[in-house]
Amino acid sequence: MSWHSKLFLAGLLAAGLLAAPALAFDFGRPAAPDEIKLWDIDVGPDGKGLPAGSGTAAQGKQIFADNCAACHGENGQGGIKDRLAGGQGTLASNMPVKTVGSFWPYATTLFDYIHRAMPYPTPGSLSTDETYAVTAYILSLNGIVPADGKVDKESLPKIRMPNRNGFVPDPEFDPAKLLHKK
Structure with a gap:
């Protein structure tokens, strides 16, 4: 179970929503383990939850052109939606450019x-290998992996993003504190 799921369940327990077994609603049925597995698709920063598969930036270039460029522009820039490439070194400037790479x-x-939300308007329609390929391509557009780079469940968590240390956790949202709050 992912840390997201554990935190959610802990919140439900703390709110008392799971501590009321006497309530019966007389509809539905418990979800089967294979049904739960279909929804347990989140991926943690450490790579936990990444599925088997792989993709290269070269493969991702065509998949991106076919599924992503209409919104994000050719090469991840200039589209009607968020810019995905460039912007490195701009976050501390008066005109920060927030992209995948920056x-x-x-x-x-x-x-x-x-994997979960793209491409618009058919989220989840890319295969796992296609998702790895598009990921590799976007990372290559940002100079993070080479143009002939390949990513998979082993290599992706090892990639050091340029802004890896640019976030400071808010103590108010520390999962350990949330679980022990009364």
Whole structure:
């Protein structure tokens, strides 16, 4: 179970929503383990939850052109939606450019987001290998992996993003403190 799921369940327990077994609603049924597995698709910064598969930046270039460029522009810039490439070194300037390469702290987050939410308007329609390929391509556009680079569940968590240390956790949202709050 991912840390997201554990934190969610801990919140439900703390709120008392799971501590009321006497309530019966007389509809539905418990979810089967294989049904739960379909929804347990989040990926942590450490790579936990990444599926088997792989993709190269070269493969991702065509998949990006076919599925992503209409919104994000050719080469991840100039589209009607968020810019994905460039912006390195601008975060401390008066005109910061937040992109995958300049702002995102973990490469695994990029895979997770593409896998769950992209491409618009058919999220989740890319295969696992296609998602790895698009991830590799976007990382290559930002100079993070080479143009002939390959990513998979082993290599992706090891990628050091340029802004890896640019985030400071808010103590108010420390999971350890949330679990023990009364």
